[in-house]
Amino acid sequence: MQVQLTINGEKHEADVEPRLLLVHLIRDVLRLTGTHIGCDTTHCGACTVLLEGRAVKSCTLFAVQASGKQLMTVEGLEQDGKLHPLQEGFMAEHGLQCGYCTPGMLMTSVAFLEKHPKPSEDDIRRAISGNLCRCTGYVNIVKAVQHAAAALQGGA
Amino acid sequence: MIPAAFAYHAPKSLTEATALLAKLGDGAKVLSGGQSLIPLMKLRLTSPPHVVDINGIQGLAYLKEADGFLRIGALTRESDLDESELIRTRYPLLHDTCKVIADPLVRNMATVGGNLAHGDPANDHPAAMLALGAQVVAVGGKGERRIPIASFFTGPFETALEPDEILTEIRVPVPPAGSGGAYVKMERKVGDFATAAVAAQVTLAASGVCESAGIGLTNVGLTPIQASRAEAALKGKRPDEAAIAEAARLAAEAAQPTDDLRGPAEYKKDLVRVLTTRALRRALERATARR
Numbered sequence: 001m002q003v004q005l006t007i008n009g010e011k012h013e014a015d016v017e018p019r020l021l022l023v024h025l026i027r028d029v030l031r032l033t034g035t036h037i038g039c040d041t042t043h044c045g046a047c048t049v050l051l052e053g054r055a056v057k058s059c060t061l062f063a064v065q066a067s068g069k070q071l072m073t074v075e076g077l078e079q080d081g082k083l084h085p086l087q088e089g090f091m092a093e094h095g096l097q098c099g100y101c102t103p104g105m106l107m108t109s110v111a112f113l114e115k116h117p118k119p120s121e122d123d124i125r126r127a128i129s130g131n132l133c134r135c136t137g138y139v140n141i142v143k144a145v146q147h148a149a150a151a152l153q154g155g156a
Numbered sequence: 157m158i159p160a161a162f163a164y165h166a167p168k169s170l171t172e173a174t175a176l177l178a179k180l181g182d183g184a185k186v187l188s189g190g191q192s193l194i195p196l197m198k199l200r201l202t203s204p205p206h207v208v209d210i211n212g213i214q215g216l217a218y219l220k221e222a223d224g225f226l227r228i229g230a231l232t233r234e235s236d237l238d239e240s241e242l243i244r245t246r247y248p249l250l251h252d253t254c255k256v257i258a259d260p261l262v263r264n265m266a267t268v269g270g271n272l273a274h275g276d277p278a279n280d281h282p283a284a285m286l287a288l289g290a291q292v293v294a295v296g297g298k299g300e301r302r303i304p305i306a307s308f309f310t311g312p313f314e315t316a317l318e319p320d321e322i323l324t325e326i327r328v329p330v331p332p333a334g335s336g337g338a339y340v341k342m343e344r345k346v347g348d349f350a351t352a353a354v355a356a357q358v359t360l361a362a363s364g365v366c367e368s369a370g371i372g373l374t375n376v377g378l379t380p381i382q383a384s385r386a387e388a389a390l391k392g393k394r395p396d397e398a399a400i401a402e403a404a405r406l407a408a409e410a411a412q413p414t415d416d417l418r419g420p421a422e423y424k425k426d427l428v429r430v431l432t433t434r435a436l437r438r439a440l441e442r443a444t445a446r447r
């Protein structure tokens with residue numbers, strides 16, 4: 001089946017089997033390998049992308065379902081060579097160690113901060129509760145999101 | 157994990173969808189949020205030759221009060237419930253429920269209709285809808301019908317829906333003044349299904365007597381369970397601690413759990429007693445505040 005979709009503002013087309021998962025279209029067909037596959041069982045959130053602005057697990061969606069839709073992956077965060085405040089936050093606060101969960105954490109947090117520009121620590125912890133991290137213990141991830149929230153508020 | 161091959165259909169209207177389902181018969185599966193169906197297909201626990209994606213049908217995602225009912229369109233996502241002012245302020249039982257289903261990412265896709273249609277006794281909305289006395293609206297080749305939630309769950313992963321029927325709406329009677337509800341779930345971690353969970357909805361008369369009570373149990377039987385004897389025990393009584401304790405005891409009696417990784421049956425039965433106590437206390441607090 002023919003699918004057409006926009007990822008990070010760029011139009012893509014591919015001829016796919018209906019059973020192809022969105023994450024495989026993104027990684028294997030379109031070679032946008034920033035999106036990760038952690039568990040493949042809908043538990044870890046490493047595969048999180050934005051579908052029409054909502055954070056979803058791309059391992060639990062068929063590529064054909066995304067046809068005609070707007071998507072954003074971690075590659076879309078950097079604009080004109082400038083990192084997104086969330087990426088800056090993860091660097092500044094050591095929000096990652098191995099980095100495997102990071103693309104998913106970033107995408108969940110982007111969508112979250114859009115809706116909740118002034119979150120409490122508790123709000124952040126709830127928001128990222130579908131994203132598992134095996135390394136950091138989450139403390140610095142929460143700080144990274146707070147860092148970004150402050151930067152975005154300050155218009156930085 | 158790669159699902160088996162299937163043919164994908166994306167009907168644009170309900171008529172087209174039900175006609176497709178009638179033609180394809182048992183081999184077709186409706187796809188809503190996909191958060192139960194796709195994991196099952198990836199594990200090849202199910203391999204439907206046809207998938208009918210109903211997400212392209214307009215007008216199936218809404219939340220509104222009309223004609224004495226809260227009407228929830230089948231494609232309403234759990235996150236829509238969570239963000240709805242109407243749900244937060246007037247349907248605390250549903251608000252509690254949507255917050256503890258899966259995780260925020262799954263809730264961005266998962267639908268209320270799918271949560272019921274899946275017929276999984278571990279899902280959280282069935283008990284909530286039992287406590288609220290909801291109705292399910294189904295549309296099929298023979299037209300539209302309303303199914304009382306009490307007769308909707310016919311077995312594990314089985315519902316009263318015909319193969320050509322689509323669940324289109326859930327109707328919850330608008331609770332009268334003096335009503336309140338709560339959902340209390342014990343889960344091992346975020347995103348896990350309930351070890352046990354209890355939904356309670358109560359209405360208090362001006363005199364403080366319990367006018368009606370609904371109690372639903374999650375994941376302690378082959379189907380979601382309505383604790384009817386516990387409900388009856390509260391009706392017409394002043395809901396003091398003794399009445400709550402008696403209802404909780406009867407709810408535990410209604411539970412039919414089995415031993416599994418989440419714990420032994422005996423533990424889960426007692427958990428139902430404790431969770432019923434907590435759910436009723438919270439529901440009563442909320443009902444009192446709305447009197």
Ligand SMILES: Cc1cc2nc3c(=O)[nH]c(=O)nc-3n(C[C@H](O)[C@H](O)[C@H](O)COP(=O)(O)OP(=O)(O)OC[C@H]3O[C@@H](n4cnc5c(N)ncnc54)[C@H](O)[C@@H]3O)c2cc1C
Pocket residue numbers: 041042043185186187188189190191192193194195230256257258259262265266267268269270271272273274275276278279280281317321322323324347348349350
């Ligand atoms: C990691 C994880 C954790 C989860 N934890 C929980 C939890 O704690 N509590 C909980 O309640 N759920 C949980 N779920 C399940 C989740 O809420 C599902 O999304 C839900 O059970 C089904 O909704 P859906 O819209 O995704 O349905 P789908 O997966 O699209 O469909 C499920 C089934 O229902 C049928 N169906 C769907 N919609 C209709 C319709 N409108 N008419 C007729 N048939 C229909 C489908 O054919 C299919 O058989 C979890 C899921 C995951 C992946």
Ligand code: FES
Pocket residue numbers: 036037038039040041042043044045046047048057058059060
């Ligand atoms: S890879 Fe998608 S949730 Fe883990």
Ligand code: FES
Pocket residue numbers: 095096097098099100101102132133134135136
């Ligand atoms: S940094 Fe290693 S999994 Fe999160």
